[in-house]
Amino acid sequence: IRRRNFIRTFPYATPVGLTYDTGDYETTLNRALELADVKGFDARRQASEKNGKRLGLGYSCYIEACGLAPSNIAGALGARAGLFEVGQIRVHPTGSVTVFTGSHSHGQGHETTFAQVVADRLGIALESVEIVHGDTGRIPFGMGTYGSRSIAVGGSAIMKALDKIEAKAKKIAAHLLEAAAEDIEFKDGVFRVAGTDRTKAFADISLAAYVPHNYPLDVLEPGLEESAFYDPSNFTYPAGSYICEIEVDPETGVCRIQQFTAVDDFGNVINPMIVEGQVHGGLAQGIGQAMLERCVYDNESGQLLSGSYMDYAMPHASDLPNFTVETAKGTPCTHNPLGVKGCGEAGAIGSPPAVINAILDALAPLGVTDLQMPATPHRVWSAIHAAKQPH
Template structure:
């Protein structure tokens, strides 16, 4: 893995995409430390004394996500742009409504988007309302997929906030009898540089809607802006995953003993949400590697695993506690938040880490490959085939 790491960025790939940032070695080194790789040999020997086989598997991934430039999508045959829209509506009270075309289905947009706005405007988190999924209220949107919500949808919101701040500075400058070029905005306060004269964000918001003292010759009343953001590149999150597996050679049962994930998602807005995304992804990925399979009838192609009575999914008892950490990170250089996607990371890195660990455990028996899903029956069959006389 280390031999294949890219070290010089930006890196132009042979297929036309350019990785803007990355630093892969620290993720792998930290994953090895957290997984206690140095102590693995002793754990493997102890398992062998109990008649079990232990294996250690690695997976280092890089993903292209945050879909992405409309011109590239068009060249590939897409008949739609891949931009996103954000609208910020500031109310006379200083509270804010955010309209976004990026619809949440459990990723916590209502929290993360509100954090971005509250932090930028210096207002309380509960003063921000996030509206999504209503085509009668949201200007436009391409939705949530490909880990694009924050990097594309969040960037559109940031661009709308740029416009809000620019107009609000003009209002503040009028109130403070100064040039808008001399207005600074920080922690919810507009101030004249080098002086103690200031106005709060709430005061400026009220003035925008009660324009008794207002630069009407230059500005329309109100404080409402929208922005479209069409990214210039994908984002490229990366990470290193290590899986430790124990196998019962008599039954083929495989158990994940330890699972460690260290990811680089660029700047992190909400660590708890990111950790939850990675946990869910690892659970999905391990389910695919260990249990999940769509089975069809040979004669007519009828789906036989059409319900959860037939289709196996991992339960809590099938998975260990995950050790999940985000690296210091290399911020994305082409979106205003410096963020990279995190939604699919766990599902990308976990299946190969598990299969590599399983094959490592079974290699002393002569097993060098296992097809997914590596069910106990499939593992047992692979062991028996390897042990059968030629």
């Protein structure tokens, strides 16, 4: 059923007005099936049944619209502000760079990822890039971080500012090398007159910008600092396939995840380790939602009764398995300069249905057809015993 409903032709205009630009859902599912060893599942199920347990397999294929913006769509939905982002690049005389971004980091690793983008583009050391965020006294503007928009929107604004830096730096290099600006090539931190061995390093250009003794003052201001705003023309559409294998004890209702496999398409990936960490965090959140977490209110007063971690079940390491996580080769986004798609919420989107589907698969022979989250031992046990009652 999933394969028959996969979209295979892109771009694809959805009935709700959004257009999926790229995707390859078949590849992520095939890889997830392989990593999860689905072919060996029947043997594992039989072994589980010999021990009095029930083993189930659950699938989830998701697609997400993230990288929040464009502003015109947000406005049509009632937003009172533009959802663009800003990036400001300040190149210092020494060749080091300070980046000011409105995308706020609270653990995602922007300080690394944004620095990688800048260092790679300018051909400088990662240690030479400083990322400034979250300081409203220093950044020109910012809409923050949400909806997996940081690299797709904030990173793209930085790239647009880098385009301006490179364009001005080429004009300075052309003056120093006595060539036309259109003949200047820039790669790996070196400005070169095309077809020659005449070059200038990035640090030479940054110094000349601030010590303009030999400088085209008639056409360029001194200094090397640029800003850019980026308002995307579309969302990004990450997608993935998740497979959960879970063992249920019918006597107690206790469920234990035996293995969890997640294969995602995030387009181009800048830092695989950071992306994997994002998925791990999302999986922990989604599995917690599926099996543990619930807000409880007093029926009469509406008072929240689970307002602290003394009463609210937050997942612990012992509640989670070792995850098998892989990022597919990916289908790059076609409308942002990095070709990236968001990854922050992926794990939390794909995991709850995979978990519940696995539990229902395990309990199907016992007559259980529905189970509301969270799948606590009491709820699972109750569902099993309710299915045994004559209707």
